[in-house]
Amino acid sequence: MIDRTLEKIEEKRKNRLSWILAAPVLLWLVILFLIPYLIVIIYSFLTPTIYDIQFAFSLESFKRLVDPIYLRSFYISFRLAVVTTIACIFLGYPVAYYIARKTEKVKNILLLLIIIPFWTNFIIRIFAWRIFISANGLLNELLMFAGIIDDPLRILRTDLAVTMVMIYVYLPYMILPLYANIEKIDFTLIEAAMDLGANRLKSFLKVTLPLSKEGIFAGSILVFIPALGAYIIPQLVGNQDYLYVGQIIAYKIKSIPRNWPLASALSLGLLVLVIVMLILLYWFYKRVIKKENKLFFNEK
Amino acid sequence: MEKLILKNITKYFGGFRAVNNVSMEIEPGELYSFLGPSGCGKTTLLRMIAGFETPSSGKIFLGKNEITSLPPYKRQVNTIFQNYSLFPHKTVSENVAFGLQIKKIPKVEIQEQVMEMLKLVKMESEKNKYPSMISGGQKQRVAIARALINKPQLLLLDEPLAALDLKLRQHMLIELMNIHDMVGITFIYVTHDQGEAISISDRVAVMNEGEVVQEGPPEEIYEKPNSIFSAYFIGDTNLITGEVLDVKDEYVELKCKGSDNFYFEIDSAYHFIPNVGDKVTVSLRPEKIAISRNEPKRKDYFNIVPGIVEDILYLGTHTQYIVKVGDLKFRVFSQHKKVYVDEKELDWEEEVFLFWHDTDSYLINEVREEMLPVKNHEIPL
Numbered sequence: 001m002i003d004r005t006l007e008k009i010e011e012k013r014k015n016r017l018s019w020i021l022a023a024p025v026l027l028w029l030v031i032l033f034l035i036p037y038l039i040v041i042i043y044s045f046l047t048p049t050i051y052d053i054q055f056a057f058s059l060e061s062f063k064r065l066v067d068p069i070y071l072r073s074f075y076i077s078f079r080l081a082v083v084t085t086i087a088c089i090f091l092g093y094p095v096a097y098y099i100a101r102k103t104e105k106v107k108n109i110l111l112l113l114i115i116i117p118f119w120t121n122f123i124i125r126i127f128a129w130r131i132f133i134s135a136n137g138l139l140n141e142l143l144m145f146a147g148i149i150d151d152p153l154r155i156l157r158t159d160l161a162v163t164m165v166m167i168y169v170y171l172p173y174m175i176l177p178l179y180a181n182i183e184k185i186d187f188t189l190i191e192a193a194m195d196l197g198a199n200r201l202k203s204f205l206k207v208t209l210p211l212s213k214e215g216i217f218a219g220s221i222l223v224f225i226p227a228l229g230a231y232i233i234p235q236l237v238g239n240q241d242y243l244y245v246g247q248i249i250a251y252k253i254k255s256i257p258r259n260w261p262l263a264s265a266l267s268l269g270l271l272v273l274v275i276v277m278l279i280l281l282y283w284f285y286k287r288v289i290k291k292e293n294k295l296f297f298n299e300k
Numbered sequence: 301m302e303k304l305i306l307k308n309i310t311k312y313f314g315g316f317r318a319v320n321n322v323s324m325e326i327e328p329g330e331l332y333s334f335l336g337p338s339g340c341g342k343t344t345l346l347r348m349i350a351g352f353e354t355p356s357s358g359k360i361f362l363g364k365n366e367i368t369s370l371p372p373y374k375r376q377v378n379t380i381f382q383n384y385s386l387f388p389h390k391t392v393s394e395n396v397a398f399g400l401q402i403k404k405i406p407k408v409e410i411q412e413q414v415m416e417m418l419k420l421v422k423m424e425s426e427k428n429k430y431p432s433m434i435s436g437g438q439k440q441r442v443a444i445a446r447a448l449i450n451k452p453q454l455l456l457l458d459e460p461l462a463a464l465d466l467k468l469r470q471h472m473l474i475e476l477m478n479i480h481d482m483v484g485i486t487f488i489y490v491t492h493d494q495g496e497a498i499s500i501s502d503r504v505a506v507m508n509e510g511e512v513v514q515e516g517p518p519e520e521i522y523e524k525p526n527s528i529f530s531a532y533f534i535g536d537t538n539l540i541t542g543e544v545l546d547v548k549d550e551y552v553e554l555k556c557k558g559s560d561n562f563y564f565e566i567d568s569a570y571h572f573i574p575n576v577g578d579k580v581t582v583s584l585r586p587e588k589i590a591i592s593r594n595e596p597k598r599k600d601y602f603n604i605v606p607g608i609v610e611d612i613l614y615l616g617t618h619t620q621y622i623v624k625v626g627d628l629k630f631r632v633f634s635q636h637k638k639v640y641v642d643e644k645e646l647d648w649e650e651e652v653f654l655f656w657h658d659t660d661s662y663l664i665n666e667v668r669e670e671m672l673p674v675k676n677h678e679i680p681l
């Protein structure tokens with residue numbers, strides 16, 4: 001009885017301490033994240049004017065969201081984010097696994113190699129890609145030199161170009177959390193699985209993969225969310241037949257006639273997509289991966 | 301069940317030879333131990349039997365089948381890893397079920413067998429817990445259940461008790477022996493703890509620097525060490541180096557530097573017979589030496605030497621005396637048989653007699669120039 005009370009007091013004290021420690025960050029998040037988001041939500045319910053906004057309630061922006069043009073943009077943005085995320089998982093996992101199993105020294109060198117591109121400005125790297133994949137760029141020259149193609153391929157300003165550059169830019173964001181996760185896995189567990197009769201593939205599927213799901217989850221979030229709002233990459237290397245949501249938002253904010261409420265509604269639309277995706281991912285990890293284990297002894 | 305045969309197994313890691321020409325035959329149902337100091341190659345040898353390493357040369361057979369380069373998942377061998385290696389994302393029962401799930405056995409059957417195994421290791425009540433929620437001893441049991449459910453020919457245990465505290469270790473040791481009796485399969489038990497090896501095993505292989513130094517039942521290893529290493533590594537012993545003065549009627553007279561001559565009875569059945577002039581070592585266990593301030597009768601004891609008590613250490617079950625005899629130092633254990641001793645306790649610096657039977661020591665055909673350091677005594681509880 002007394003123990004319980006003491007425990008509670010102790011718990012309260014700990015809680016108070018963690019509040020104090022967390023306060024600055026919480027404040028930061030409220031000022032720079034929550035409040036701006038509230039502003040975006042408020043804007044989305046206002047009436048647009050050519051230059052800015054008029055403080056009059058309107059649902060017009062949300063009605064326009066279901067316009068086929070915007071739905072199509074949502075679809076291609078979503079598709080790009082999904083393709084980028086999945087490609088990053090499949091390309092990043094082997095790399096992260098490979099690095100995680102190296103010795104400490106080699107690990108550091110390899111991680112440095114992954115991080116080095118961050119030292120060059122993002123825009124410069126994309127321009128480098130533009131030159132690399134342009135009609136008379138290095139890639140086409142090489143392909144023609146090798147005799148694989150006769151005429152230069154049109155790569156720049158295609159969806160392929162967008163996808164390639166997106167994967168290139170976001171791959172490190174997948175590799176790093178995956179590496180951090182895989183590195184912590186006790187590799188004798190894989191030996192234990194093989195000892196119990198699982199071949200390499202099975203021990204990977206039943207042990208390594210479930211144990212790295214947090215890494216995949218974290219990496220997917222880090223890649224998916226920014227990929228969904230992709231703006232600069234489609235702008236610089238994408239085709240000009242249609243716009244990604246990020247591009248539309250940018251136009252609606254900066255080019256006259258402006259439409260800030262519509263831009264706000266579009267970004268809320270992206271937020272909804274992110275939330276839907278998170279719920280799907282969460283469901284996937286809880287159900288699909290857990291289910292296989294939970295075949296037994298479910299009674300509580 | 302099948303016999304495990306190792307033939308001339310050698311393993312190199314780069315230029316380093318971790319296991320050197322090891323051959324052994326382990327009988328079906330035997331509890332066999334690899335005993336040796338840290339780094340002597342026990343784990344490496346075990347990993348080759350399990351299939352995690354391939355020998356640089358030599359062959360491994362299970363019965364008539366050669367398994368030298370078979371992958372671990374194709375061997376009827378299971379391992380208890382030193383840190384248990386339970387799957388953290390699976391519950392106790394899911395861990396135990398793993399091997400059968402891989403074999404795609406019907407669910408109902410798996411459930412039955414898992415319950416049976418959990419009963420064997422007394423873990424039914426914890427079946428839905430995750431490994432992080434159970435104690436070290438319990439993890440150990442789960443690891444055993446998880447291995448045994450596959451009905452292996454061989455169960456390999458790599459220092460299974462090293463992570464447990466002393467009391468639990470003693471308890472689990474008995475439990476392991478019980479489980480071995482119940483399931484009847486071959487156990488290979490790796491340890492650097494001589495007490496564990498001696499108390500649990502049918503046979504022990506003493507290893508040093510990648511080689512098997514001596515192989516045999518625990519009594520034989522303890523009573524008849526074939527080398528200085530065996531004698532020194534297992535239990536406590538006094539190693540006396542000397543030159544053979546005389547070999548007569550199965551008696552050896554040994555001349556030691558700085559002390560009286562000693563006599564040893566030798567039996568050609570299990571001793572090597574030295575020649576006059578040979579340099580040999582005699583291993584004399586501390587508990588076989590009697591100590592008293594009164595000189596015993598010559599006819600009862602062949603070896604009686606006077607000495608001076610240099611150090612006394614009370615250890616509960618017995619007292620350890622360090623006695624200086626000439627230039628030699630003897631370690632002597634004296635059991636406490638009575639609560640009240642009529643005699644006055646021996647004192648520091650007191651003059652005493654050490655005596656032992658001529659059959660209490662064992663002759664080793666090996667000498668070492670430098671003195672081996674006195675081992676830290678393990679205090680028994």
Ligand SMILES: Nc1ncnc2c1ncn2[C@@H]1O[C@H](COP(=O)(O)OP(=O)(O)OP(=O)(O)O)[C@@H](O)[C@H]1O
Nearest residue numbers: 313316318336337338339340341342343344345492
């Ligand atoms: N993969 C490896 N690469 C290089 N050297 C190794 C490897 N595995 C083991 N060794 C070396 O081989 C020797 C024997 O190692 P092993 O693990 O078999 O010893 P052990 O008898 O099990 O020791 P311990 O009681 O400490 O577990 C050691 O010197 C070790 O450093």
Ligand SMILES: [Mg+2]
Nearest residue numbers: 342343344458
């Ligand atoms: Mg070892």
